[in-house]
Amino acid sequence: MGSVFGSKLRISVFGESHGAAIGVVIDGLPSGETIDMEEVYRQMQRRAPGGDKTATPRKEADMPEILSGMLGDKTTGAPLCAIIKNTNTRSGDYGNLLAAPRPGHSDYAAFVRYGGNNDIRGGGHFSGRLTANIVFAGAVSRQILKRRGIDIAAHIYSIGSVCDEPFEPTGISDDLIAALNTEKFALVDKSRENAMRAEVEAARMSSDSIGGIVECIVQGMPAGVGDPMFGGVENIIAAAVFGVPAVKGVEFGSGFAGAALRGSQNNDEFYYNDNGEIRTRTNNHGGALGGITSGMPIIFRAAIKPTPSISQEQKTVDLQQHKDTTLQIKGRHDPCIVPRAVPVIESAAAVALMNLI
DSSP states (O other), X not given: OOOEEOSSSEEEEXXXXXXXXXXXXXXXXXXXXXXXXXXXXXXXHHHOSSSSTTSOSOOOOOXXXXXXXXXXXXXXXXXXXXXXXXXXXXXXXXXXXXXXXXXXXXXXXXXHHTTTOSOOGGGGGGSGGGHHHHHHHHHHHHHHHHHTTOEEEEEEEEETTEEOOOOOTTOOOHHHHHHHTXXXXXXXXXXXXXXXHHHXXXXXXXXXXXXXXXXXXXXXXXXXXXXXXXXXXXXXXXXXXXXXXXXXXXXXXXXXXXXXXXXXXXXXXXXXXXXXXXXXXXXXXXXXXXXXXXXXXXXXXXXXXXXXXXXXXXXXXXXXXXXXXXXXXXXXXXXXXXXXXXXXXXXHHHXXXXXXX
16 A cells, blocks of 8 residues: 655554554654644644534544654654554444445445455545544644744635635735634634535535535745656645545646636746845745745645545445445545645645655
């Protein structure tokens, strides 16, 4: 399985949704870095299930247990390993999925790839449960990045047809970054929350689910980081973000909308600011030119698909009897995973940036 990411900083994710525990090994961390575990716990709780009607009712403490790599509150330079125990599983809810794969889920593809030996309970190694590992790695990484002047924040860009106010492409305030970094339902304009929640509730009451978009900003990245072609900033961030289950698209800067513009509209003109630094007046390039950082904020958006596990009866196939059938999915599932995906996208970006710097 491709459960390892990175070259300079490598993370290896392990475990299954209904196994004894999930965990992550982080290899390549610098030694002597102070890690505030209370801040790590705060980031873990932003993703943790069971705290909101938009999320699955499955409740997990998501308290990481450090096995190696830290002495006191400092990194030792050895691989940092943490596990998160699974304490609230209902494996019996997934018995009917052994023969009938869920539409929109990994069940069928994994059945073919692993000869039916994959753990189907709760999605096994394909479950969004494993994003807790990414958040842990990201929570550690973003503290190290912050000491180097690099900040990361994200918000719910949209749920269904309801949109938040987008980030100002040329930069946002430190106060907004700090506020978003603490919220479970992260929005720039809090007045949009009720409408978004109504979208989720309408889907839930219809035994359905709904998707959306997460927008992320990175501020403080110096110019000149990254390499052209396959080692570009966008390449590395996108590779990490696509490791998050349910992500189906990533765009930087003006993204797909830029394809409808002329060069005179999409180009970002350079200028010297009051500190003698070169900046651009707009940021359609999203902070990267030729795969290399420009010194402007890195802006990207990730499309999150609707949760495939819904309560409506759906058509599928019976892999044992080799015929068409129908499926009624049991278990506890998120009607919308977009709010919980926000800290995961931030964390994926943090791990990617650690490889870049």
